[in-house]
Amino acid sequence: MEKFTVTPRFCETDALGHINNTSYFIYLEDARIKFFQSLGYSMNLSDWKFILASTKCDFINQGHFNQKLTVSTYIKKISNKSFHLEHEICCEETNQMIATGNAIIVFFNFQEQRSEELPDHLREELERHLVVK
Template sequence: MHRHNLVVRFSETDMLGHVNNRNFFMYLEEARIRFFHDLELVAEEWNFILASVKCDFLKQAYFGQSLAIETYVTRIGNSSFHLHQHIKDQETDENIARGESVVIQYDFQTEKSKPMDESMRTSLEKYQMQKLKGGL
C-alpha cells in the first residue's frame, strides 16, 4: 500500500460546509501522481493517460480534516494497470471515499498505448493486492 497525507483546505469546501465532490477527484489525482513519482514510474516526460476514474462518496469531509489516501494496484495488464484508492480520516481510519482508476502507459508521438517494461511491472507488483469482494 502507498500512502499520501493531506489536510483539507478551506477553498475545497462549498456552501454546505463540506468538501465539494469534485475535489475528491483532485485528492485521488494528487495521490496517484505521488504514487507514480515515488515508484519512479515517470520517465523524463509524462508517459501515462487516465482511461477511467470512479469515486464512491461514503462520508463527508471538512475544512482542516487530515486525510490519508491509500493506493493499491489491483490489476496489471500489458500496457495498463488498475488502481484502488481509499480516502480515510487519519484520526479515526474511517473510509470517507473510495476510488478506482485505469491507467495506460502511452506514447504521445504515436498516440497509442505501449507495453510496460519489466522494471515498471516489478515496481507495480510490490503494491498489488487482490480486488475486494463486492468491488471497491
C-alpha cells in the same frame, strides 16, 4: 501501499459545509502523481508515459475543512498495457472511510499516439504494490 496526508482547505468545501465532490478528484490525482514518483518515474512532461483512461470516486462519509485525511493507493490489477489503481481516503484521526476511488492508467507513447505494453521493470514495480482483496 503508498500513503499521503491531505488537509482540505476551506475553498474545497461547499455551501453544505463538507468537502465538495470535485475536490476528491484532485486528491486522487495527487495520489497518482505521488504513486508514479514512488515508482521512479519523472514528472518531466516531455517524457510522460501515462494516460488516465477512467476514474471514479464513491463518497462514503462526509469530509470537512481542516480534517486530516489519509489517501492510500495500491494496485488492484495489472494488464498488458494498463493497470488499475485503487484509492482509499480515511479520516486520519478516526480511521473512518470517507471515500474510495479507482483509476485505469494506460502506458502510452505520446509521440506515436498509441498505447504500449508495460515494460518489464514497471510491471515488476507494480506487482510489489498489488493488493488482492
